Amino acid sequence: MQLLDGVLVSGHIKEQIKQEVKDWQANGGKKPHLAAILVGNNPASEAYVGSKVKHCDELGFDSTLLRFESDITEAYLIGEVERLNNDDTIDGILVQLPLPKHISGDAVINAISPGKDVDGFHPISLGKMLLGQPSFLPATPYGIMLMLEYYKINTAGMHCVIIGRSNIVGTPMTILMSRNTNPGNATVTMCHSHTKNLRDITLTADIIIAAIGRPKYVTADMVKPGAIIIDVGINRIDDATKKSGSRLVGDVDFDNVAPISSYITPVPKGVGLMTICGLMKNTLLAAKQAKELIG
Numbered sequence: 001m002q003l004l005d006g007v008l009v010s011g012h013i014k015e016q017i018k019q020e021v022k023d024w025q026a027n028g029g030k031k032p033h034l035a036a037i038l039v040g041n042n043p044a045s046e047a048y049v050g051s052k053v054k055h056c057d058e059l060g061f062d063s064t065l066l067r068f069e070s071d072i073t074e075a076y077l078i079g080e081v082e083r084l085n086n087d088d089t090i091d092g093i094l095v096q097l098p099l100p101k102h103i104s105g106d107a108v109i110n111a112i113s114p115g116k117d118v119d120g121f122h123p124i125s126l127g128k129m130l131l132g133q134p135s136f137l138p139a140t141p142y143g144i145m146l147m148l149e150y151y152k153i154n155t156a157g158m159h160c161v162i163i164g165r166s167n168i169v170g171t172p173m174t175i176l177m178s179r180n181t182n183p184g185n186a187t188v189t190m191c192h193s194h195t196k197n198l199r200d201i202t203l204t205a206d207i208i209i210a211a212i213g214r215p216k217y218v219t220a221d222m223v224k225p226g227a228i229i230i231d232v233g234i235n236r237i238d239d240a241t242k243k244s245g246s247r248l249v250g251d252v253d254f255d256n257v258a259p260i261s262s263y264i265t266p267v268p269k270g271v272g273l274m275t276i277c278g279l280m281k282n283t284l285l286a287a288k289q290a291k292e293l294i295g
Helices: 006-026 043-059 074-085 105-111 123-131 139-150 170-178 198-202 254-260 271-294
Strands: 033-039 062-068 092-095 159-163 187-191 207-210 228-231 235-238 246-249
Touching (some): 062 074, 159 198, 170 187
Parallel strands (some): 159 207
């Protein structure tokens, strides 16, 4: 078993981004600028946004964090997004999800200018990805592809089973893994919470990408020996041995699945770090595209 180490891979990619930013500025480009919107005080969202802002500083980006109370109206929030759309100093816009229940996440995402949609969630971004046209890729699937590329895992002809059908991870992963690219060229099966005989399907998988949001959902009896395991889940469970009283686990029962897998990502320090790499690469691309448009 080999660990797919998010710390190692993200560190390598971040060094590449830092150098690219330096070269970009040396040739007259400005610092890439990411604007992040945080609504409410969800601790997990606070941590995610804080990490993204920290990475901006580390990589030589500018960042702006806009905080709003949880009772903000949908109309006001969309107005703030439109203000950022019209601000030429902002290259990328990130809206941290989930939003409060009275605000439509789709409406807010749809309000983001496609040219600043560095999370890759806008319908235009997803549509271009589906058609194989240049676009911002959703950050987590992008990060997974970067990890497979780093480890030189040839996925051509493999059977890839994706557990989870969200627009953020599961659905775009089916497209990217089936593309005529490397990584890619896999035969893809999408599964979800209503899939019958899930174990029978996963036992045929050369690659399992678990993104269903259920702790330790993928167990050892669902995995054939030598399978590649990509764990997207981040779940907090009770653990009396920890000072905090809890710990993070993935959607895969790591301790029991790892010994029979060929490659596996840990949680934490796996896909989460790669997601940030995808976001930062998208933001740098957005800055370069804006320069081309503005001249």
